[in-house]
Amino acid sequence: MKKKEQTTIELSGVDPIIDKYNAQQGSLISILQDIQEEYRYLPRDALEHTARRLGIPKTQVFGVATFFKAFTLKPRGRQLVHVCMGTACHVRGSQNVLEEVERRLALKAGDTTPDGEYTLETVNCVGACALGPVVVMNEEYHGQMSPLKVEKILKKKLA
Amino acid sequence: MKISSVKELNDLRHKIQAKKDPDKSCITVCGGPGCLAKQCLDVRDAFVSEISAKGLKDKVKILTTGCHGYCDRGPIALILPQGIFYQRLTAEDVNEIVEETIINGRTVDRLIYTDTETGETIEKEADVPFYKRQMQLVLKDNRRIDPHSLEDYISVGGYLALSKVLGGMKPQEVLDEIKRSGLRGRGGGGFPTGIKWESTRNAPGDKKYVICNADEGDPGAYMDRSILEGNPHSVLEGMIIGAYAIGSHEGYVYVRNEYPLAVKNITIAIQHARELGILGNNILGSGFDFDARINRGGGAFVCGESTALMASLEGNPGEPRAKYIHTSEKGLWDKPSNLNNVETWANVPLIINKGSAWFSSIGTDSSKGTKVFSLVGKINNTGLVEVPMGITLREIIFDIGGGIPGGRKFKAVQTGGPSGGCIPESLLNLPVDYERLTEVGSMMGSGGMIVMDEDNCMVDIARYYINFLQEESCGKCVPCREGLFRLGEILTDITKGRGRMEDIPLIEDISGMMKDASLCGLGTTAPNPVMSTLNYFRDEYIAHIRDGKCPAGVCRELITFSIDADNCTGCGVCLKNCPSGAITGEKKQVHVLDAKKCTKCGICYDSCRFDAVKKE
Numbered sequence: 117m118k119k120k121e122q123t124t125i126e127l128s129g130v131d132p133i134i135d136k137y138n139a140q141q142g143s144l145i146s147i148l149q150d151i152q153e154e155y156r157y158l159p160r161d162a163l164e165h166t167a168r169r170l171g172i173p174k175t176q177v178f179g180v181a182t183f184f185k186a187f188t189l190k191p192r193g194r195q196l197v198h199v200c201m202g203t204a205c206h207v208r209g210s211q212n213v214l215e216e217v218e219r220r221l222a223l224k225a226g227d228t229t230p231d232g233e234y235t236l237e238t239v240n241c242v243g244a245c246a247l248g249p250v251v252v253m254n255e256e257y258h259g260q261m262s263p264l265k266v267e268k269i270l271k272k273k274l275a
Numbered sequence: 276m277k278i279s280s281v282k283e284l285n286d287l288r289h290k291i292q293a294k295k296d297p298d299k300s301c302i303t304v305c306g307g308p309g310c311l312a313k314q315c316l317d318v319r320d321a322f323v324s325e326i327s328a329k330g331l332k333d334k335v336k337i338l339t340t341g342c343h344g345y346c347d348r349g350p351i352a353l354i355l356p357q358g359i360f361y362q363r364l365t366a367e368d369v370n371e372i373v374e375e376t377i378i379n380g381r382t383v384d385r386l387i388y389t390d391t392e393t394g395e396t397i398e399k400e401a402d403v404p405f406y407k408r409q410m411q412l413v414l415k416d417n418r419r420i421d422p423h424s425l426e427d428y429i430s431v432g433g434y435l436a437l438s439k440v441l442g443g444m445k446p447q448e449v450l451d452e453i454k455r456s457g458l459r460g461r462g463g464g465g466f467p468t469g470i471k472w473e474s475t476r477n478a479p480g481d482k483k484y485v486i487c488n489a490d491e492g493d494p495g496a497y498m499d500r501s502i503l504e505g506n507p508h509s510v511l512e513g514m515i516i517g518a519y520a521i522g523s524h525e526g527y528v529y530v531r532n533e534y535p536l537a538v539k540n541i542t543i544a545i546q547h548a549r550e551l552g553i554l555g556n557n558i559l560g561s562g563f564d565f566d567a568r569i570n571r572g573g574g575a576f577v578c579g580e581s582t583a584l585m586a587s588l589e590g591n592p593g594e595p596r597a598k599y600i601h602t603s604e605k606g607l608w609d610k611p612s613n614l615n616n617v618e619t620w621a622n623v624p625l626i627i628n629k630g631s632a633w634f635s636s637i638g639t640d641s642s643k644g645t646k647v648f649s650l651v652g653k654i655n656n657t658g659l660v661e662v663p664m665g666i667t668l669r670e671i672i673f674d675i676g677g678g679i680p681g682g683r684k685f686k687a688v689q690t691g692g693p694s695g696g697c698i699p700e701s702l703l704n705l706p707v708d709y710e711r712l713t714e715v716g717s718m719m720g721s722g723g724m725i726v727m728d729e730d731n732c733m734v735d736i737a738r739y740y741i742n743f744l745q746e747e748s749c750g751k752c753v754p755c756r757e758g759l760f761r762l763g764e765i766l767t768d769i770t771k772g773r774g775r776m777e778d779i780p781l782i783e784d785i786s787g788m789m790k791d792a793s794l795c796g797l798g799t800t801a802p803n804p805v806m807s808t809l810n811y812f813r814d815e816y817i818a819h820i821r822d823g824k825c826p827a828g829v830c831r832e833l834i835t836f837s838i839d840a841d842n843c844t845g846c847g848v849c850l851k852n853c854p855s856g857a858i859t860g861e862k863k864q865v866h867v868l869d870a871k872k873c874t875k876c877g878i879c880y881d882s883c884r885f886d887a888v889k890k891e
Contacts, residue, residue: 144590145573149532176591183592183749184573186532202494203689203725204651206739212876219854240576240743241494243534245649245723246309246346246657255535257312263878264852 129154130162134169141170144180148187156192185240193228193235197221198252202241205248209262213249214238216263220270277552280560281442284434291430300335300377301355302326303418307342307501308536309658315350321369322352326377335377341417341505341540345405346658348388353400353418360400361386391655391677408675410637411661412645413621417505422540425547428508434553436627440516441561449520450476453623456631457643462488462579462616463694463720464796465642465709468623471613474603476521478611483523485514486607486614487567488584489530489537492576493692494743496723498647498659499617503530503537506621507544511567513620515558516627518565521613526567529584533574542569576693576747579721580795581606581614583749594749595795616721618647638664642708646722650676653683653728662707669703672726683728686827687811691720693740693747694800696807697733716807718800732829733812734819738766740804748797755798758789762805770830774820782809828890831875835891838879840865842887849879849888 133150137143144166151162158181167174181187199214218224221236228235244250247259251269258269278284304310304319319339326335343351348362354376361372361383368386375381388397390404397403420427428434440449454469475483487510491499503510514526528545530538545567548554556564570588577583578593585607587593606612622644626634635643642664648671651657655677662671668688672678679685687697696717698705705711709719727736745759762785765778786802793799809816818824825833838849838858845863857873860866868879868888880888 140590142588142590143570145587146571149571149573179592180573180590183594184575184587186572186574203692203723203739204495204649207652207725207727207731207736209877212878215876216854216878239533240492240574240747241497241533242308243491243497243500243531244308244312245495245497245651246659247312248651250312257308259309259312262881263854263876264882 127161127165130165131169134166139169139171141172144170144172144177145184148177148181152187157188157190160189191228191232193233195234195254196252197234197236198239198242199225199236200240200242200244200248200250200252201238202245202248202250204245205250208248210249212263213251213261213266216266217251217270220266277550278559279552279557281438284429284438284559288429288435291426295430298356301338302335302372302377303338303340303343303353303355305341305343305349305351305353305418306339307344307346307349307417307505308497309342309346310349310351311536313349315364317366318350318352318364318369321366322373325369325373329373329378331373331377338421340420341422342414342501342659343418344409344411344414344659344661345403345656347656348405348658355419358399358401360388360398360403362388405656405658405660405675405677408670409661410645410663412625413502413509413618413647414505414659414661416509417501420506422505422507423543425508425544425551428506432628433508433624434512436624437512437515437553438559439627440519441559441563446476446520446522449516449627452631453520453626456626456634457638458619458622458626458634459642459709460615461618461622461646461721463493463691463718465719468615468619471603471615472517472521474601475523475611475613478604480611482525482610483521484607484610484612485518485521485523485526486584486588486612487514487526487528487530487620488579488581488614488616489528489534489541490572490578490584491531491534491617491721492572492574492579492747493721493723495651495689495725496649496692496721498649498722500531500534500537501659502617502621502647503534504540507537507541508548509621509624510541510617511544511548511554513615513623514567515554515565516623517613517615517620519563523613524564524566526565527588527607528567528569529572529578529588530569531574532571538569538571545569575749576743577749577795577797580797582795584614585612592749594751595797597794618722639706639708641710646707646719648722648724650724650726652689652725653679653731654726655680664708665706667704667706668698671707671724672703676726679726679728683730685726686729686731687727687733687808689717689725689727689736689804690723691718691800691803692723693744694718694796694803695720695723696803697727697736697811698807699811716803716810718803730827730829732770732825732827733808733815734766734770734825735827735829737805737808738763738770741766741801744797744801748801752792752794752798754789754792755794755801758785758793758798759801761785762802766805769816769819770825771832772819772823772830774816776817776820778820779809779813779816834875835870836868836873836875836877836880837870837889837891838866838868839887839889842885844885844887846885848882848884852878852882854878
């Protein structure tokens with residue numbers, strides 16, 4: 117019963133997105149991006165519904181959803197912490213920054229806190245290379261990071 | 276308002292230009308990715324409120340522009356028409372600039388550029404060494420226009436090239452002009468653009484596509500982002516001209532979703548161009564139809580590869596295919612398709628406006644024009660630089676880039692991203708062009724230039740790239756998928772002190788196989804980071820394997836931290852910051868580091884002000 121209820125809520129957000137792209141197969145990635153923006157992840161029911169509406173096999177939808185890094189099938193936290201692992205950040209010590217963030221949030225990259233508040237993810241480049249290492253919190257960029265600065269920005273932002 | 280002829284567009288330009296007062300003060304605040312990360316919008320907002328508080332709203336224009344290039348000095352504000360370059364601004368500085376410079380016409384000395392070496396102060400942007408030695412063509416207008424304003428673009432000569440093309444050039448003439456210019460693909464491969472256009476034009480079929488590759492997945496490169504964010508119409512203009520030459524009526528911009536501002540700015544540009552009639556049917560009354568759409572990428576490095584990008588545009592996983600039949604014959608939805616990257620498209624209007632002879636006079640025999648590089652890593656002047664092809668690496672890194680911070684020693688520069696290689700100090704006089712970079716085992720790539728100093732371990736760098744590529748390999752062909760997996764294992768072993776001397780020939784063997792047998796460019800070039808470091812820095816590999824040492828002090832399993840009793844003042848900073856409780860000691864007494872508890876995070880090393888923490 118509970119599951120059905122959940123499905124109704126989810127699908128009400130999905131149809132307008134699919135309609136916006138005229139249910140075109142070529143827009144599958146855009147559709148999934150918008151669904152993810154709406155729900156912060158790709159719910160299984162929404163993917164199945166997308167496959168039905170677009171008239172394509174579920175395998176194709178799941179294939180795309182699992183191929184691209186930007187998609188996640190796991191619910192994300194309300195606050196997103198991205199640590200950039202691009203080359204420019206790497207040569208300036210992003211690995212140490214990541215480990216310090218992991219330690220402070222008691223979270224491994226890719227995971228979400230049990231209360232659903234924070235998700236920590238690594239990204240391969242956010243294009244702010246001149247300021248590496250970069251940490252992006254809720255879309256706000258923090259440049260020239262070091263392990264020592266982690267505490268400060270986490271306190272400021274996540275308090 | 277819709278424009279339906281070249282004349283109407285010219286009239287509009289004259290009207291906009293006549294309206295403009297060249298002496299009117301303009302404050303252009305850089306809103307590029309680097310400055311954004313330094314909270315430049317606070318500075319911009321301070322200018323807006325200060326100007327309005329002083330009742331100067333009608334006299335002073337404030338622009339939030341795309342990237343000016345000099346990210347290290349951000350937030351940046353350029354004061355026009357004087358060209359005063361204010362740098363490293365905070366919102367608190369704004370009041371003084373408005374009061375002194377805008378109202379009283381004086382320069383605020385403390386906010387202008389000071390040369391770190393000579394102590395000389397420089398007022399004008401054009402005289403700052405970082406800019407002085409560049410040749411900005413593609414990036415030039417970034418600082419002069421509001422990327423959301425089509426009017427601004429038109430006022431600086433935007434869509435003049437399109438007028439010229441649609442006002443009297445035949446598609447073949449456009450094509451010949453691009454061919455003569457010698458323009459080559461700026462995305463990495465360096466394929467001659469004119470020839471690519473021609474094969475798409477000559478391919479049979481009514482429906483043809485032009486595509487802009489803005490899936491800048493190469494970590495360490497952000498020039499495409501900056502062009503698309505700062506001057507989106509220049510890319511669009513290039514695409515329309517290309518479409519006309521090729522005979523295409525439909526275009527796509529495939530842009531990384533990780534670049535929300537680029538997505539927004541190109542979306543607005545397309546919308547404005549449609550409203551004015553620069554996109555759509557019968558553009559400028561020429562009878563030529565063309566429209567462009569945006570697709571956001573899903574975050575896959577391999578989608579920078581043309582066939583993978585097209586698969587992704589079709590709504591499929593971004594897996595490449597073998598190119599027995601070129602995409603210029605059968606590309607997107609099996610139709611002839613022409614794909615160029617952002618910077619390539621942005622060069623097209625320049626060539627049409629100034630002529631192929633002008634363009635081909637810049638650069639080397641085989642590589643014409645300029646190239647934008649992102650100068651990042653261990654370098655003083657981080658930022659985007661646009662230089663003529665043929666300039667030496669030394670000029671870029673030391674004259675423009677200002678050398679290595681902290682008096683450290685240069686070790687290598689990595690070009691071409693994960694497909695490129697590391698170039699050592701002995702090759703710094705190498706002129707930068709497509710061929711020279713390939714000859715030394717690297718490549719042009721999209722223009723990332725990551726500088727490394729003596730504190731960077733070259734084995735670690737190789738492992739980093741291989742891990743990156745292993746994650747990004749689509750897994751379709753065996754040589755790439757399994758080759759990267761094995762290389763990753765071997766390199767990880769070496770960095771952890773488990774390497775064997777026979778691993779070196781094994782790395783070379785696997786690399787050769789991948790180069791010969793992989794399906795797409797990702798796999799064939801993937802060994803470059805390993806092979807180039809092995810060629811130029813073999814002694815570092817040997818130090819790891821034979822001596823169990825990481826000379827740069829990076830690989831954790833091979834280093835130890837300790838506290839030098841002679842230098843330690845007992846200040847307690849390391850103790851306070853140590854996350855693993857490995858440091859003990861009383862205030863003002865020599866501290867002790869317990870190697871068993873140490874996780875080698877290096878925080879103590881970075882935080883000690885007395886050089887007392889030793890890394891061996």
